[in-house]
Amino acid sequence: MPESPPADEFVDLPLLDRETVFEGRIWDVRRDAFAYGDDATRIEREYVDHPGAVAVLVLDDEERVLLVKQYRHPVRARDWEIPAGLLDVQHEPALEAAQRELAEEADLVASDWAVLADYFTTPGGSSEAIRIFLARDVRATDAPFDREHEEADMELRWVPLDECVDAVLARRLGNPSLTIGVLAAAAARDRGWRSLAPADAPWPAHPANRPEA
Numbered sequence: 001m002p003e004s005p006p007a008d009e010f011v012d013l014p015l016l017d018r019e020t021v022f023e024g025r026i027w028d029v030r031r032d033a034f035a036y037g038d039d040a041t042r043i044e045r046e047y048v049d050h051p052g053a054v055a056v057l058v059l060d061d062e063e064r065v066l067l068v069k070q071y072r073h074p075v076r077a078r079d080w081e082i083p084a085g086l087l088d089v090q091h092e093p094a095l096e097a098a099q100r101e102l103a104e105e106a107d108l109v110a111s112d113w114a115v116l117a118d119y120f121t122t123p124g125g126s127s128e129a130i131r132i133f134l135a136r137d138v139r140a141t142d143a144p145f146d147r148e149h150e151e152a153d154m155e156l157r158w159v160p161l162d163e164c165v166d167a168v169l170a171r172r173l174g175n176p177s178l179t180i181g182v183l184a185a186a187a188a189r190d191r192g193w194r195s196l197a198p199a200d201a202p203w204p205a206h207p208a209n210r211p212e213a
Helices: 094-106 149-153 161-169 176-190
Strands: 015-023 028-036 041-049 053-058 064-072 077-081 084-086 108-120 129-140 155-160
Touching: 015 041, 053 064, 053 094, 053 108, 053 176, 064 094, 064 161, 064 176, 077 176, 084 094, 094 108, 094 129, 108 176, 129 176, 155 161, 161 176
Parallel strands: 053 129
Antiparallel strands: 015 028, 028 041, 053 084, 064 077, 064 155, 108 129
C-alpha cells in the first residue's frame, strides 16, 4: 500500500511545568517540562516564545520580485529580504498583517493575495512560524509611510524571479523568507500556480491557532 505524502504531525504532549526564563521587549524565553514517550520521561527544553510573522513575495506583471535591503544587527549584515513583519497586533489576521507590512515597508497595496508557503524558522529552539503570501496586481499607496531606525534607509529593488532563484542557489542571499519564497514561487509558477492556497487558508502550524498546553 503506498505511503501518504509527508506532512508534519502536530502533537500536544502533557505539560508538567512552564516558566518564563527571560522576558524581552518582543519575545520571551520559556522553559517547559513535558512528559515524553511510553514511559512519560520528564524532559526540559528552553526556547524562544515568538509571536510569529508574515512575509510577502510581491510579483509584478514582468515576473519581478520586490526585494528590500535592511540592516539586521544579530548577523551584522544588510541583507536582501522580502517585506515581512511580526504578528504583534493582538487578534490581527495574518492576511491583514501582511497587507499592513507591505504598505509600511514598500508603500504598496495589492489586490491579488494567496498563500505561498508556511514554515518554522528554528523548530528546535523557537516557536516562530512564518506564513509567506504571494501578492500580485500591486499599486502605490496614497502616501508614503514614515520609517525610522533600520527601516529609514531601506533600499528597494525589483529583480526578475529567475535571477532571484540563481542568487539563492549561488548562496549570495541568505534570508530564509526570501529563500523559501522565491524557490516556492518558481516551483508554483512551473506548476501553473496550482499549489497556491486562498489568502485566508487555515494556518494550524501557528502556535496561536493551537490550544494552550
